[in-house]
């Protein structure tokens with residue numbers, strides 16, 4: 001394949017004071033992001049969801065293959081089926097599959113197999129990873145290899161969470177395990193695998209979050 005032609009980079013150079021202000025404001029805004037397990041059913045303007053997905057789809061990806069698909073669920077009946085299936089998997093996990101040390105790690109968060117937020121939130125965004133390229137004709141099927149799928153979809157999901165938060169919406173990063181039921185309910189092609197399930201909405205008026213601490217900058221950063 002021929003190399004791409006190049007175009008000029010479009011990155012505005014900011015005066016240093018503006019650069020610092022923007023950077024500090026972004027940290028402050030992101031510091032208020034929390035995983036929210038108590039959602040309101042209040043409607044959310046769809047453009048907020050669409051813009052956040054636009055933002056996610058601008059993420060870097062291995063060989064620019066963009067190996068992601070964001071399925072937005074708003075239909076109450078599909079949300080009900082997803083909640084039912086997620087709760088069934090989670091009940092099995094909490095009661096039989098999770099080893100004691102996993103249950104102990106989760107205990108401070110107070111989570112259990114009840115996932116009311118999956119029906120209450122106005123939108124569920126189901127993130128799928130596309131493990132390989134797939135072109136199907138009447139007779140044949142062609143597969144192409146995808147590179148760094150996990151890393152790429154993880155980065156795109158980070159963009160998505162940041163964009164939703166910056167629009168004033170609450171999210172929960174949810175991984176009912178195993179998640180195969182999402183591919184079945186949402187009728188996905190065989191090259192897509194569920195990556196994360198994100199209920200999105202306004203938080204319930206009385207929503208609370210666990211009082212947890214984040215590591216300090218000196219714990220997470222080393223300078224050499």
Ligand SMILES: Cc1cc2nc3c(=O)[nH]c(=O)nc-3n(C[C@H](O)[C@H](O)[C@H](O)COP(=O)(O)O)c2cc1C
Nearest residue numbers: 033034035036037109111172173174175176209212
């Ligand atoms: C990959 C991943 C999977 C997670 N899965 C769940 C989940 O299934 N259920 C849940 O209630 N929280 C889940 N969480 C949320 C974490 O518990 C939460 O991010 C963590 O406690 C830190 O809290 P914060 O997001 O409010 O900062 C998950 C987070 C990540 C990054």
